[in-house]
Amino acid sequence: MNHSEYLDVFIEESQEHLQAINDHLLQLENDQRNLSIVGEVFRSAHTLKGMAATMGYEDLAHLTHNMENVLDLLRNEKLDPSTEVIDIVFEAVDDLEEIVTDIAGGGEGKRDISNVTARLEAVQQGDGAPASEAAATAEVTSPSQRAGLQENYDQYELTVIQQSAEQGYHAYQVEISLDEQTMLKAARVFMVFEVLEQIGEVIKSNPPVEALENEDFEQHFLVTVLSKIDAAEIEQRIFKVSEISHVDIQVVEVEKYKQTQEPRVEEAPKTRSAGQSSETGKKSAGKKPSEGNKTIRVNIERLDVLMNLFEELVIDRGRLEQISSELKNSELNETVERMSRISGDLQEIILNMRMMPVDQVFNRFPRMVRSLSKDLGKQVKLDISGAETELDRTIIDEIGDPLVHLIRNSIDHGIESPEKRRQAGKVEEGTVLLKAYHSGNHVFIEIEDDGAGIHKEKVIQKALENKVATEEEIEKMSNQQIYSLLFSSGFSTAEQITDISGRGVGLDVVRNTFESLGGVVSVDSELGKGSRFSIQLPLTLSIIDVMLVEIGLEKYAVPLTSIVETAIVNKNDVYSAHSQKVIDFRGKVVPLVFLSETFEVPREETDDEFYSLVIINKGDKVAGLVVDSLIGQHDIVLKSLGNYLSNVFAISGATILGDGQVALIIDTNSLIK
Known part of the structure; x- marks a missing residue:
């Protein structure tokens, strides 16, 4: 097979x-x-x-x-x-x-x-334990009776039995028990039905046929069969099927069932013989026609192919929109607008098809927390909320391992031992809260513990030792920025590294993974009260909204999710601080990044007295991207640069614009330090 x-x-x-x-x-x-x-x-x-x-x-x-x-x-x-x-x-x-x-x-x-x-x-x-008296008494009854199985017949079925008896058929109620060790129960049931249909007609089963096929029963089932063969031979034939432990055959007494049942309102068909199709008999087994399942399994590769085809459609849509605006033909404009609306709806449907609840990732954590807390001798409760929040499958596939690392950190180095918690006036059982929720075009995942928190002074001391930051830089940092130093490579404040985790060990990998998905990670803490890691992720990675900008003769795309706003500033408002050009923007010092220098774009110098800026953020850090001009907002398809161009600085991919030009997509996280 x-x-x-x-x-x-x-x-x-x-x-x-x-x-x-x-x-x-x-x-x-x-x-x-x-x-x-x-x-x-x-x-x-x-x-x-x-x-x-x-x-x-x-x-x-x-x-x-x-x-x-x-x-x-x-x-x-x-x-x-x-x-x-x-x-x-x-x-x-x-x-x-x-x-x-x-x-x-x-x-x-x-x-x-x-x-x-x-x-x-x-x-x-x-x-x-030995069987109780009640169980011993129950042995007198048949297995199916102990299982609570009883057969009842409606008026139609009784009429069928009566009319078949007139043609020389006997109606038998056959009780069959499968061996306790039977693994393929459905296969055994099928073989029993085959035997019975060779000698007569099965008109009813309990449980119904569908439940038997799905193995939704214990070891016992009842079958009503119409046959001209005597009961002893039927029993003999059934026992030829392996793994049958018990067979009991009783003749159906129609009068007994007539006395115990209310007649049905509808009139039964006038004729029905035992020679009719067995399918009809099975349908009479008291089952309603089953409604079709509302969901189907689809291989994810098919959805990927569908998404790729739609991405090509988005590119052609952009081209059509551009041609339409150039030709200024009203009928063409109307058709293109209608196509844009329809493809927009189609885009939403396809993206929703790829969405999966984060429960797919979260459901592995309760068991992990149970095992870890036992290993560490701690009492930890995991509270999960927002598990129904949906994310694109490509993101779901990537976030599992980083979240495992953060939860391990919270349990190993966040939550204290029961003794220490008792001394600190806390309940012995610590809590780790795992929460997901939507906000705009983002999904936020938070991991919060009520443990010891992060010791800020230790972080500063370690940062200075490892030369991650200077004293001057640390003085200007907020508490949250200091805690974020934990994400620096090889950084750890753990007094000893365990095989489970060390707070800080590997956190740079966690951050890099989330940032590669277009996400941002931040951490906040209060000493003695606990810590909270917050991850901001885009809903999808395939089709994104961007602001197209121009630098020289080249076009670049800046993801809208990282843009705070756009601005035009006078060159006279630009100052120099620590060899960095900055502006005072809404009371905040914003460093400028000249993209023409970053990407070495050839361009002619102009005596324009203004800079066009795109203000971007990464957590609580901001920067201003200096560009030549702002083109406008567009839906674009994110295409990979391939293996050969995987390490291009500050570029996360490319897209094909409506006029056939290729625009590079800027990785804004790389531009903010």
Whole structure:
């Protein structure tokens, strides 16, 4: 069997089920008496086991099966969900995640699971309590009765049974139980149905056919079949299907059901024989026609192709707008305007299709915080808000690791030990708040802890030691700017570096990652009260709003998200300070960056007495870009410069303008120091 076409779906669904198991286990730890949570974990584990067995990943299926046995004991209240038991289940989940990761990386999904399997089996044997009196009494009843399965027939079905009896058919209610070890329940059900349809007509099942196909049942199900063969032979044929543990066949007594049921208002069809299509019989199984699923899975590569095609359309749209404005033809103008509106709506739809909730990243953190706090002997609670906030998939893919680093920092070097918190008059349990929210065309992600905070004097001392800044520069800095020195390369105020993190170690990489996505990172802190890291990110990276500017004969694009405002200033208002030309703009000293010098653009000197400025910001820092002229605002498509031009200073990409010219996109973060 060729599984390659199903592999992507298997990996994606496995990851979803593992995440669901993680989430529900964390809930169970806080609400140990809630057995419905155990049921959710069991269902996810059971589905994962079936998928793994179908795909031939034996280690994955075997480990999930053992984990399922422990969950079954929890579900039936034969085992308490203690922290020790949940820890062992979490260990099993860790191994399952490793196996799925190996499969996703092209491996065979092999792993030594003997240790964790032995621990799961020990839990099963150690806590296997004898069956209670109630359970012993229940053995007298059939498995399906214990599972709460009972068959009822409506007026139409009873009419079918009666009319079939007139043609020599017997109506049997067949109760079937699958073996507890059965991995592919749906396959066994299918084989049973095949056997029954060879000898008669299946007219009803409980649970309904759809639930059986989706394995949404325990081990037992009921089937009503019309056949001319006697019950003993039917039982014999069913037992030829492997992994069947129990078969019980009863004749359906129509009169008994007629007495216990209200007649239906609508009139039943006048004729229906057992020889009619089995599909009709299945539809009569009390199911409403299922509505189609409102969502579909689409490979992200297809969305990338769609986005690339639309980007080409945006470029052509710009060209058409330019031609239209030059020709001044009213009909052409109207058509181009309509095309612009429609393509604008299309652009919004395509961008929304690529948006994903940050929950995709956030949902891995509760489990990580639990493990870290245990390792460090700390009590830490993670509060998450705004997980439904959406970001472009390309950004989502990149922000996971930097956020992991910041959260590790908060727990390792932010949150104090329970003893120190008690001495400081705080509650023993520290809190890390992870928050996401929209603001304009940006998404903000904040990580805040109520720990010890950052010691400003230590930061200054370390900055001077590492020659990150001079005393003169530090004197002019605000507190927030001093804390931002933590993002300098190799900077750390940690007294000792741990294998988990050192506040400052690697923070330069965190900042660089966010800035490469067009984001800005800032940090604020209050000693003894805690720290807050704030990340500002653009909603999308593909199609952006820019201000087009001209320098000499070249055009450049400045992203609108980094522009504070534009201005025209008199050259006489420019001063020199520390070998840097600056202006006093709205009571603030703003350094000037002459782009013609930065990018070495050939241009003729003019005796114009004014400078055209684009005021940009990066956090609380600002600068003024000096350009020759401002062209105006445009939607542009961000194109990569390719591998050969990946290190061009202060340029993040390029775009093709309506007239076919290439304009370079300025990375404003690189221009502010």
